[in-house]
Amino acid sequence: MKFYFSTRNIPQLKGLPLTERVKRLDRAASRMTVPEKTLMNVLKLLVFIPAFVLILQTASNWTSLLWAGLVFLLYPLLVKPIQHSICAKYLAPNSDKEHA
Template sequence: MTFYFSTRNIPALQGLPLAERARLLDQASKRLSVPEKTLLNVLKLLVIVPVFAFILQTATNWTSLLWAFVVFLLYPLVIKPIQYSLCAKYIAQPSSKENE
């Protein structure tokens, strides 16, 4: 599986404006299979749950709030490339007739 860190890198979305890329990506995410959706949701939970665990520890350790912020920043770096890669196969490739 190829990892795409931006929607601009997905071959079927190259050259499209951001709004169009977002729309096509949203449509593709609706076509994900149940195991793919489950995998994506479990990965999201694995990133989000530690944030809340760190927030709960702020009563005894204020530095845990910083760690929660760091883990929260990792969310788009971990989840988005996986989401883009899973959705890329559901985005229709432009036909060759349209390019001529």
């Protein structure tokens, strides 16, 4: 599976404006299978839970807030490329005639 760090890099979405790329990715995400959706939700939890645990620790250690911010940065670096890669297989080839 090839990882796409930007929607511009997905071959089926090349040359499309951002709003159209987002629409097509949303439609593709709705076609994901249950195991794929479960994988995505687990990955999101693996990012969010440690961040919230670090936020809870700010009462005793304010620097944990900085660590929580760094953990939140993992979301677009870890989850989005995997989500784009999974959704890419559900995208129709790029054609100007498709407006469904």
